[in-house]
Amino acid sequence: xxxxxxxxxxxxxxxxxxxxxxxxxxxxxxxxxxxxxxxxxxxxxxxxxxxxxxxxxxxxxxxxxxxxxxxxxxxxxxxxxxxxxxxxxxxxxxxxxxxxxxxxxxxxxxxxxxxxxxxxxxxxxxxxxxxxxxxxxxxxxxxxxxxxxxxxxxxxxxxxxxxxxxxxxxxxxxxxxxxxxxxxxxxxxxxxxxxxxxxxxxxxxxxxxxxxxxxxxxxxxxxxxxxxxxxxxxxxxxxxxxxxxxxxxxxxxxxxxxxxxxxxxxxxxxxxxxxxxxxxxxxxxxxxxxxxxxxxxxxxxxxxxxxxxxxxxxxxxxxxxxxxxxxxxxxxxxxxxxxxxxxxxxxxxxxxxxxxxxxxxxxxxxxxxxxxxxxxxxxxxxxxxxxxxxxxxxxxxxxxxxxxxxxxxx
Numbered sequence: 418x419x420x421x422x423x424x425x426x427x428x429x430x431x432x433x434x435x436x437x438x439x440x441x442x443x444x445x446x447x448x449x450x451x452x453x454x455x456x457x458x459x460x461x462x463x464x465x466x467x468x469x470x471x472x473x474x475x476x477x478x479x480x481x482x483x484x485x486x487x488x489x490x491x492x493x494x495x496x497x498x499x500x501x502x503x504x505x506x507x508x509x510x511x512x513x514x515x516x517x518x519x520x521x522x523x524x525x526x527x528x529x530x531x532x533x534x535x536x537x538x539x540x541x542x543x544x545x546x547x548x549x550x551x552x553x554x555x556x557x558x559x560x561x562x563x564x565x566x567x568x569x570x571x572x573x574x575x576x577x578x579x580x581x582x583x584x585x586x587x588x589x590x591x592x593x594x595x596x597x598x599x600x601x602x603x604x605x606x607x608x609x610x611x612x613x614x615x616x617x618x619x620x621x622x623x624x625x626x627x628x629x630x631x632x633x634x635x636x637x638x639x640x641x642x643x644x645x646x647x648x649x650x651x652x653x654x655x656x657x658x659x660x661x662x663x664x665x666x667x668x669x670x671x672x673x674x675x676x677x678x679x680x681x682x683x684x685x686x687x688x689x690x691x692x693x694x695x696x697x698x699x700x701x702x703x704x705x706x707x708x709x710x711x712x713x714x715x716x717x718x719x720x721x722x723x724x725x726x727x728x729x730x731x732x733x734x735x736x737x738x739x740x741x742x743x744x745x746x747x748x749x750x751x752x753x754x755x756x757x758x759x760x761x762x763x764x765x766x767x768x769x770x771x772x773x774x775x776x777x778x779x780x781x782x783x784x785x786x787x788x789x790x791x792x793x794x795x796x797x798x799x800x801x802x803x804x805x806x807x808x809x810x811x812x813x814x815x816x817x818x819x820x821x822x823x824x825x826x827x
Contacts, residue, residue, distance in 0.1 A: 424438075430805070438450075445790055446790070451786075455806050467766050468764055470764075473572070474569065479806060483522060483749050488571035490745040490771070492573045495573050499737045504731050509722060515639060520709075522554070527543075536616055537616070550598050575728075585723060595713045596714065599709045606702070610703050625796065626786075626797045632681065633753050634681065642746060650755070682701065683704040749774045751774035
């Protein structure tokens with residue numbers, strides 16, 4: 418006879434989520450539902466009517482883990498809505514800021530999973546290496562973005578200012594140091610993952626976390642607009658995905674791309690751009706470890722191309738037509754992040770939406786627990802490095818198409 422197993426809340430990730438599983442008599446998961454219960458904050462709604470320049474400042478407050486991703490998506494969608502072409506050096510600086518954020522985010526995730534995989538005798542050494550990698554990543558964001566947590570220099574048209582030749586040289590030195598650390602850390606983690614065991618010696622099921630959904634990715638480090646068509650994206654109600662008793666508590670809609678749920682993140686990117694073949698929970702962990710080694714080489718190429726005397730920002734006016742939907746895709750650490758905006762002729766926001774990386778992955782996570790013992794379910798969830806506060810947005814109607822609370826909109 419089937420029974421229900423619930424993890425409330427799941428642990429060692431950002432935000433608050435529940436994992437509700439239906440399991441058989443042997444504890445094998447027959448159905449899994451992973452959903453956000455982080456309170457709705459309604460960022461998109463209170464952006465309406467504000468000047469466009471406010472958007473990158475506001476949306477970076479979605480989260481303290483991946484604020485740069487949201488700032489970049491914000492300026493990119495507004496530029497698209499207004500027909501603004503950022504400067505060459507502004508785009509280089511912007512990509513470098515995004516890389517800096519990912520430089521610290523991936524190691525942070527490996528800190529969070531260290532109790533699962535890293536033997537206790539190695540943990541101090543591993544954490545010291547992780548912290549040094551994070552320090553370098555945050556130095557990038559601080560130096561170029563203006564602040565390590567909510568970088569204010571990410572501006573519509575490019576970046577607020579360029580960096581000095583001295584700062585460029587310091588970044589190059591730190592980049593080289595990061596590459597050495599990333600290679601050491603990647604090799605160490607890959608060896609652990611290849612053993613197929615948890616730190617306590619438990620064997621990891623061979624197909625843990627497998628699913629049959631496609632992936633979505635546009636770049637290893639930034640974005641390629643030609644690889645994403647926002648017209649193919651549709652958000653549906655959680656009531657169309659989850660059982661009613663779960664959907665009533667879910668705080669996100671569910672996006673589909675070309676009619677399907679999709680996995681986003683390091684495995685999706687490595688599969689598309691590096692021919693990575695592995696699947697499932699260990700596949701995601703391995704892809705993240707390998708992806709870390711791509712950041713410093715790309716950053717060094719960008720720094721070499723950067724003209725520190727170049728214009729950091731376009732002077733084009735921030736004016737839209739009140740109708741065109743601007744799209745701002747960006748590859749955040751956790752995957753494909755996309756914001757959209759409509760800007761009127763006075764430069765104010767008419768409409769704003771965000772579909773962030775974890776929003777895509779939430780329904781995938783629950784499905785990926787099916788077929789294995791429920792004791793491994795949190796390991797599946799953790800592999801995706803959920804960042805759930807980012808994913809939590811406005812819910813308007815219930816399963817009967819009735820407005821939940823009009824006071825939210827007054």
